Amino acid sequence: MSQEITGATRLCFVVADPVRQLRTPQVLNTVWETRGLDLITLPAHVPADGLSDFVAGMRSNESVSGAVITVPHKQSVIELCDELGPNAAIVGAVNVVRRTPTGRLVGETFDGLGFVAGLRARGFEPNERRALVLGAGGAASAVAVALLGAGVERLDVSNRTPSRARALAERLRSAFPSADIGTGLSRVADAELIVNATSTGMSPSDTSPLPPELFPAGALAADVVMSADLTPFLAAAASSGARTHDGFNMLTGQIGLIADYLAA
Amino acid sequence: MSQEITGATRLCFVVADPVRQLRTPQVLNTVWETRGLDLITLPAHVPADGLSDFVAGMRSNESVSGAVITVPHKQSVIELCDELGPNAAIVGAVNVVRRTPTGRLVGETFDGLGFVAGLRARGFEPNERRALVLGAGGAASAVAVALLGAGVERLDVSNRTPSRARALAERLRSAFPSADIGTGLSRVADAELIVNATSTGMSPSDTSPLPPELFPAGALAADVVMSADLTPFLAAAASSGARTHDGFNMLTGQIGLIADYLAA
Numbered sequence: 001m002s003q004e005i006t007g008a009t010r011l012c013f014v015v016a017d018p019v020r021q022l023r024t025p026q027v028l029n030t031v032w033e034t035r036g037l038d039l040i041t042l043p044a045h046v047p048a049d050g051l052s053d054f055v056a057g058m059r060s061n062e063s064v065s066g067a068v069i070t071v072p073h074k075q076s077v078i079e080l081c082d083e084l085g086p087n088a089a090i091v092g093a094v095n096v097v098r099r100t101p102t103g104r105l106v107g108e109t110f111d112g113l114g115f116v117a118g119l120r121a122r123g124f125e126p127n128e129r130r131a132l133v134l135g136a137g138g139a140a141s142a143v144a145v146a147l148l149g150a151g152v153e154r155l156d157v158s159n160r161t162p163s164r165a166r167a168l169a170e171r172l173r174s175a176f177p178s179a180d181i182g183t184g185l186s187r188v189a190d191a192e193l194i195v196n197a198t199s200t201g202m203s204p205s206d207t208s209p210l211p212p213e214l215f216p217a218g219a220l221a222a223d224v225v226m227s228a229d230l231t232p233f234l235a236a237a238a239s240s241g242a243r244t245h246d247g248f249n250m251l252t253g254q255i256g257l258i259a260d261y262l263a264a
Numbered sequence: 265m266s267q268e269i270t271g272a273t274r275l276c277f278v279v280a281d282p283v284r285q286l287r288t289p290q291v292l293n294t295v296w297e298t299r300g301l302d303l304i305t306l307p308a309h310v311p312a313d314g315l316s317d318f319v320a321g322m323r324s325n326e327s328v329s330g331a332v333i334t335v336p337h338k339q340s341v342i343e344l345c346d347e348l349g350p351n352a353a354i355v356g357a358v359n360v361v362r363r364t365p366t367g368r369l370v371g372e373t374f375d376g377l378g379f380v381a382g383l384r385a386r387g388f389e390p391n392e393r394r395a396l397v398l399g400a401g402g403a404a405s406a407v408a409v410a411l412l413g414a415g416v417e418r419l420d421v422s423n424r425t426p427s428r429a430r431a432l433a434e435r436l437r438s439a440f441p442s443a444d445i446g447t448g449l450s451r452v453a454d455a456e457l458i459v460n461a462t463s464t465g466m467s468p469s470d471t472s473p474l475p476p477e478l479f480p481a482g483a484l485a486a487d488v489v490m491s492a493d494l495t496p497f498l499a500a501a502a503s504s505g506a507r508t509h510d511g512f513n514m515l516t517g518q519i520g521l522i523a524d525y526l527a528a
Contacts, residue, residue, distance in 0.1 A: 004290060004293075005289045005290070005293060005304070005305065005306060005307075006284070006287075006289060006290060006307070007278070007282075007283045007284040007285055007286040007287070007288075007289060007307045008284040008307070009289070009306065009307055011306055011307075011308075014271070018271075019271045019327065020270070020271040020272040021271055022271040023270075023271070024271075025269045025270060025271060025273070026268060026269070026270060029268075029269060040269070040304075040306065041269065042269060042273065042275055042304065042306065042327070043269075043270070043271045043272070043273055043275075043327045044275075044325045044327050045325065045326035045327045046324055046325055046326070047324075047326070050323075050324030050325070051324070053317075053320040053321055053323065053324040054321045054324045054325055055321075056317040056320055056321055057317055057318045057319075057320055057321015057322060057324070057325070058321060059314075059317065060310055060311075060314025060315070060317040060318045060321070061308045061309065061310055061314070061318055061321070062309035062310070062311070063283065063306070063307050063308050063309045
């Protein structure tokens with residue numbers, strides 16, 4: 001990077017424990033430089049029991065624009081925010097905190113929004129499409145909320161433990177009362193978008209969470225797991241003629257949104 | 265600067281209100297770069313009522329090496345430190361806080377130490393010399409403590425309000441019980457080092473705090489006031505045949521010491 005840091009430079013932290021392995025500082029600093037912004041991203045190695053003090057310090061520092069919040073702080077940071085964005089409030093997680101000029105801290109999650117931005121960047125508009133989300137944890141919740149926010153025609157949630165899928169569907173129905181939200185695989189045959197939001201694919205011995213014969217030909221199979229190799233889910237999709245969309249699209253989709261949010 | 269910030273980069277703040285006019289980030293970043301250190305200096309615009317939260321945030325952030333503390337926080341930061349260095353404890357001010365790997369915050373002041381380093385850089389060793397310090401405020405106190413620490417043969421303090429000089433001399437005698445410490449101008453005639461540590465010279469209409477006829481020929485007249493022009497004190501010194509040493513020497517002397525302290 002070639003920006004000069006001056007007394008007027010604004011700060012953006014990447015808060016995690018540990019933090020040294022993360023590439024987010026380099027990625028965001030490249031974005032600020034490309035955009036010509038006097039903003040710099042810095043690592044902040046903050047253990048779980050230090051988060052509250054760290055956030056108070058951020059609030060008191062008028063040089064701060066905000067922070068990207070990651071493991072293990074995405075849930076615990078919620079109660080430290082003054083206000084939550086619409087996605088964070090429903091999902092129950094925050095991965096970016098913005099500091100307003102008056103020192104208010106507003107939390108939002110861009111995991112699901114980044115997933116949707118990644119779809120659009122590759123030419124898939126989820127509005128009016130039929131979607132199936134596999135999984136019922138934090139990633140599934142974030143993706144489902146963002147897809148409903150983007151106006152999918154219907155959304156089904158399927159999980160190995162069906163009660164968890166039903167619980168997620170209930171939460172989604174409270175937030176989107178007029179949406180068509182189902183559970184299970186009964187409507188898989190005409191799904192246009194199938195998302196693996198389970199952690200399947202993070203271990204080499206994993207098998208696809210959806211058997212190859214259940215992928216509808218022509219559907220888009222999108223993974224949230226980032227892997228240099230094809231994940232078992234994407235391999236099963238490809239073998240059955242579905243199109244594939246890897247987990248890196250969610251990351252690249254998210255970077256631009258986070259940059260817009262923190263630079264605003 | 266050309267350093268790349270990664271997840272492993274360590275942080276050093278410059279804490280002030282306001283902060284945008286300060287050149288300290290650029291100066292220190294040049295030092296880190298020259299030394300090849302993965303350390304970056306950043307502005308932190310912290311108002312007086314936010315200092316306590318800011319310091320708590322610094323303590324909780326393991327990426328932090330420390331901070332340079334300046335106006336208006338040099339006194340109020342003292343009670344937020346876990347430990348004070350020898351100069352800070354006597355002077356009653358802190359301008360650098362170092363964060364140890366266990367999160368302890370150690371405060372020290374480098375104003376006086378930087379002044380002494382600046383003298384040495386220009387070839388004047390204060391050890392065993394006869395010194396006179398004009399002024400009795402924070403700068404005079406810092407310079408006097410550092411000169412006594414450097415082993416001057418004697419130190420006199422003179423001030424327009426003599427009671428303030430006597431009070432400072434008393435404090436110095438408590439900290440350096442075996443030193444020869446006096447007040448007033450009675451021993452000016454054979455002083456080898458005369459320091460202007462008053463604020464005289466900051467305003468264009470100021471006159472020298474020591475009349476030209478009182479400068480001993482051959483003495484070194486050193487100012488702590490930074491001015492692009494010769495200060496009234498240094499002008500009076502030059503006109504009477506004394507050697508001059510401007511206020512910028514204290515700043516440059518200090519930078520190296522602060523860098524050593526924070527990079528340790």
